Amino acid sequence: MNQQAKNLHLNEALHLFELFDWWYPQKLVEETGLKADRVKYLIKLRKEFKTAAKENQSKLTIEQTYILENFSQGLSFHEYKKLQELLPTSVDGNKFLFVDLFAGIGGIRKPFSKVGGKCVLTCEWDEYAQKTYKANWQSCEEHQFVSDIKTITQPKDQDDTPLTGKKQANYIAKAMPDHDVLLAGFPCQPFSIAGVSKKNALNRVHGFDCPDQGQLFFDICRILMVKQPPVAVLENVKNLKSHNNGTTFQVIKEVISNLPDHQETLFSKKIFKDKQAYWIANLNDDKPDPKIIDGIHYVPQHRERIVLLCIRADIVKKLDLDKKIDLRDIPKPQSRPTLKDILEPNTKVDDKYTLTPKLWQYLYNYAAKHKAKGNGFGYGMVTRNTTDVTRTLSARYYKDGSEILINQDDMKTDKLKCGRPRRMTPQECSRLMGFVSKDEEFKIPVSDTRAYKQFGNSVVVPVFQAVADLISPYLTTIIKSNE
Known part of the structure; x- marks a missing residue:
């Protein structure tokens, strides 16, 4: 040889x-x-x-x-x-470069690769999400994988002293590869209803006061300030708008829309004179707010997320994009998959996904107790051969599956399954989130518990395919205007 x-x-x-x-x-x-x-x-x-x-x-x-x-x-x-x-197979194109921050298992990456993007850097903290991401998406040779974005945005010198000002900015400029589009589904736990409730119960701070996750928005802004990519797409939970009586969202809008004015917050001093702010699509639209997109238009799941489509202000002005790009024009399909397209027949699902008698009795009694009090707490039951829509799949689904239970009353001859519902399988979750269709298999290299957490923390992929499709016709012109 x-x-x-x-x-x-x-x-x-x-x-x-x-x-x-x-x-x-x-x-x-x-x-x-x-x-x-x-x-x-x-x-x-x-x-x-x-x-x-x-x-x-x-x-x-x-x-x-x-x-x-x-x-x-x-x-x-x-x-x-x-x-x-x-x-893993390659899904990347070569029309533009993008970075995938707080990437999870790649739910936002896939659509932007599909419209011709090449991913040059991925950032994801969770080691198990990294495994699933790498098992599914083959990257180009120059691609970098980073666990902690702060190693790029908040560097330290040899004495472990944080760099600030020009030194900090110069480090970011070298460590972060050039890119045309920045994607960031920044951590939602500090702002979500469930996350805030949990932190309150534990007497912990939330929102921007959360030191580990709440401050990561400003790390995104540091990259935007230094690298000035033409486009950024940010995603978070719907509750981001109302968190802390709306103050949190006001800060986000203010910083992005007036980025150069906040250099002291980002770098401890003013160091740039020629940097641009970002225009946010449909910024002032409220009721209905097209920035909040429900996955129900694309999959049989109620899942609302806020999407901030940001384009550099000088490019918007040059190309009149504020008159051309409108989130109300997001393409919505005439029909979407049903639960029958997503769920396997109950006869083909492993018995381990059927709830135990003890757990089912607990959930049944819990729901009955709260129903008697006039509360809406309880499990969510759907049936496969119907037009049912599920509740939002959450990261806690592995605990009891209560938000989405699959009715198994059709299993009358099976003493184990008859009368007791089941959880979705992880592969069914991948379809409910729109990663694959029923004819495909999403690679799930981790345990069921880890997989449930990953899908519960992910995005509905077709929602971001719609966002990518909306911006795609303008990308070539946007990138050329940046040269």
Whole structure:
């Protein structure tokens, strides 16, 4: 084998080897049919490979090359084909560059890749969400994956002292790649109704006062100030508008719309003279507010989210985009999938998703108690072969599934399932969130519990496909005007 062929062979093996970073052992067993002991051995080999790496060295060490060759040559044809099927596919285009911040499992990335974007940086804090993201989206060679955005936006010197002013801005300019579109579904927990209630119960601060998550909006603004991408798309919960009696949203609008005026907040001092603010589509529209989009138009799920479509003010003025782009023009399909298009027949779903008698009795009694008091608390039940619409899938779905229970009264001959509802499977959740259709499979390399959290924290993908489709016809002109 010549050197070029050998390099190609090792490169392919390297991609297959990465699967063992992302997939839970049991999930690999289920997906590939490999025996558990075999999977355990290959995972051990992968760990040895990573241990053999040298710090700050991009090339393979001699020991790594040996391990990689051992891995590759030891695979049977069946194992090779099964692992190859799990490799992520490329969805990127080459029309524009974008960064995907607070990315979750890629719900906003997919639509912007579909309209021709190439993702050059992804930021996601949760290590399990990273696994699902990497298992589904193949990135270009120059792509960077960052866990903590603050390593870019709030750098420190060798003495662990935070950089400010021009030094901070210069660091951001170098560390953050150039991009045309910034996507950011910044953490919603500090602003969501459930998140605020939980923090209040624990006597913790919320909103901008939350030090870990609430301040991340300002990290987005630091990037916008320094890199000045032509377009930014921000997403959060509907409650962002009313949080703290509307003060939180007023701050967000003020900072984005008058970005250069807030340099002292972002960098501790005024350092720029020629930076632009951003125009926000439909900023002053209120009732109805087209910035709040309900997923019900695209999937059978009631899920309202606020979308801030921001374009640099000088570009808007130059191209008269404030007269051309309107969120009220977001395309909505004439029909959408039904629960029958999303849910498997109850006969085909594993028994483990059916609620236990104890849990079902608890939820039933809890709902009856609150109904007697005139409250609306309780479970949400839907039936597969109907026009039912589910409640909002939340990150707590793994606990009891109460917000979306699937009726199983059709299972009269099954003593286990008859009379007791079930949870959705994680794959059904992927369809309810619009990641895939029923004819496709979303790769879920993590446990059911982790998967439920990830889908509950994600976005309805077709909503952002509609946003991407709205802005797509103008992107080429916008990017050219920025050159």
